[in-house]
Amino acid sequence: FPLVDPWWRVNIKAEKRGSTYFMQGYPSYFLRTDIEENNRQVFSLFLKECAVPEDLSKKFFTWLPRRSVLSFRNLEEKLKRFQEKKIFTILWTLRLFCFVFVMVEKFLTPVFAGKAVLVALTFPTILEFLPILLPRHFSLPFQDKMLTKLDEILKNEPWKLGFSSITRRELNLSRCEATWATFCQCEHLLWKIPDLQKNALILYDQLKTRCRDMGHTYEDQEELARFVSKDMSIEHVWQSLEFLKVHNIVIREKKLVFLPDLHESEKNIAKYIGDLLSNCSWQLDVDVRKILNVSETSRELVDNKINVTQAHKMEYLKENSPNNHNCENPFPEKEVGSTSGTQSKAEVDSHQVIAMEKICSNPVTIISGKGGSGKSTIVSCLFHHLMQIEKEVEAASKDFEEDLDAPEKWNTFDCHWESETMHTKKHLNVLFTAPTGSAANLLSEKTKLPAYTLWQTCFLVSCCLAVILIPAHT
Structure with a gap:
């Protein structure tokens, strides 16, 4: 509840469960x-919230x-008359803090309080519906031109607020759109929305839901029509799809329907x-086979080592058991593989061989x-x-370079070869x-090398770019 002062009336739907009321949806404000009860106290508090000095307020x-009796409709007139008496210029002070957005913490609340009252007086429709339709954008410091345009949209074409591409074009708001569920809470707005736009909102909402829940970047138009069949006829589905396409809200390719941002991502991934x-x-x-054989052999050696360790523990327990003099074995025998003799060659999975060969010969392998x-x-x-x-080669090269006791005849590499090698290596x-994160930890554990999540990788790349772009003189 961003507006909690005593000069606001809040309208909200609530459901009673037992002795507790549960809020349904978002509130609207009036x-x-x-204000008859405690009239002067309420307006004194309002002037205080607008950062009017206390001594001026008292005078x-x-x-x-x-x-x-003060009201918000006659407050400006009273202040003008007070100013005409040339006692104090309180009106100028009030106006200053109501209209100017000051980026200081102690002035932030006063500015919002005064601005909200002025908006409610001029555009009551915005305070009634905007907190429900766009709750995350309600507290933004809207400019007067934007408020006028927003009020016009709410009165004439409220359906436009349901599409982020339209709000970006007409209101310059990024990723800002109302959902079909919030429109259903505003009954007074629903009757203003024509059937075509209403069906388009339902279809668009279903497309977003499917893409979000299923991880899709698109949906087949036949499937989409089936999902909304209970809300509209098939003819209305095609009309709505055409409407969404014409207004650049969705992208249609053959029988597929894309959300624009996901379509762009899909194209970029395919391009790269x-x-x-x-x-x-x-x-x-x-x-490849040698690598996999070494891996399988190492795994078998580890398993055999574990089995031998378990066997030694069992022998120790047998010898120290109090029932050992009765020649009774309280522990069941367990077959333990012996490490002596020749190790059977580990069989390599043919599918793993093919997969590793693909990795070695292709830049992209799935x-x-x-x-x-x-x-x-x-x-x-x-x-x-x-x-x-690579580590072994580097270690050998380093040992060779540091071998100062080597005779001159061993030095068969000239300077030209060394410099060329340095550049081509x-x-x-x-x-x-x-x-x-768990997958990255598993990868790091198996490779003994650092592994990162995709988000960490993006962060590392952005940091590297930031370092590269720093000017030399700084």
């Missing part, structure tokens, strides 16, 4: 024009006749993936599979192997990303 009420597929050369020279099928294992094994090779830079 300015109280007949105004001293000048005001005792039987005079296409560029990767057509322009990037990508080849990782590795022995691997799908159920949980535990080895998607993360394939990626982690491959890049862990590549990073390990490319480090393997891998950035691991995942949709969620």
Whole structure:
């Protein structure tokens, strides 16, 4: 409730459950024009909220006749008469704090309080419907031109507030639109909306709901028509779709209906993936089967080590058991694999081989599979192997460079080769990303390398760009 002062009347629907009332929807506000009880106290509080100095306020009420009843409709007239007496210029002070938006915390509330009263006097329709239709934008410091336009829309074409593309064009408000559910709360506005626009609002709301709930970027128009079949006929569906398309509210491609922002994202994703597929050369020279064999063998060795450890614990417990002298074994025998002898070669999954080969030969690879099928294992094994090779090569190169006792004849590399190598050497830079934090942690745990969520990656990139764009003199 942004407006809680005693000169406001709040209208809200509530449902009683037991002894408690539960709020239904958002409130609407009306300015109280007949404040009879505690009249002077209420208006004294209003002047205080408008940052009028206390001594000026006292002198105004001293000048005001005792039987005079103040209201917001005659307050300006009373202040003018008070000013004409040339006692104090309180009107100028009130106007200043009502119309000027001061970015100081102690003046923020007074400005909003005074401005809200002036808006309620001039545009009562806005205070009645805007808090319901656009609750998140209600407290914005609207300009007078915008208020006039908004009042005109509410009186003549309220359906426009249901489409963000229209509010952006006509009111310069970004991502600001009312939902069909909020329109249903404003019964006095519904009868002003023609059937075509009403059906368009219902259809648009269903499209947004489907895209949000299902993670889609579009919806098939036949499916969309089926979802709203209880609200309109099929003929009205096609008319509404055409209306939405003409007003650039949705984008239609063949039989698909897109939301504009999601359509743009879809196009950009397709473009960048296409560029990767057509322009990037990508080849990782590795022995895929060897990598997977090493991975499987390591896993078997770990399992055998665990089994041997469990066997040793069981033997120890047997020897120290109080029933051991009766030659009774209180522990059931458990088969334990032996680590002695030759290790059977681990069998490699053919699907994993194909997947890893695809990764090594294509700049974009999509691997799908159920949980535990080895998607993360394939990626982690491959890049862990590549990073390990690079570390070994770097370590060997460093050891060679620091080998000061080597004879001169070992130095077979000339300066030209060294400088060329420095310029042509490319480090393997891998950035691991995942949709969620748990997936990123799993990837980091398996690869032993840092992994980030997609949002963290976007933040890191933006920080890098910010650093790059800093001028040199700073």
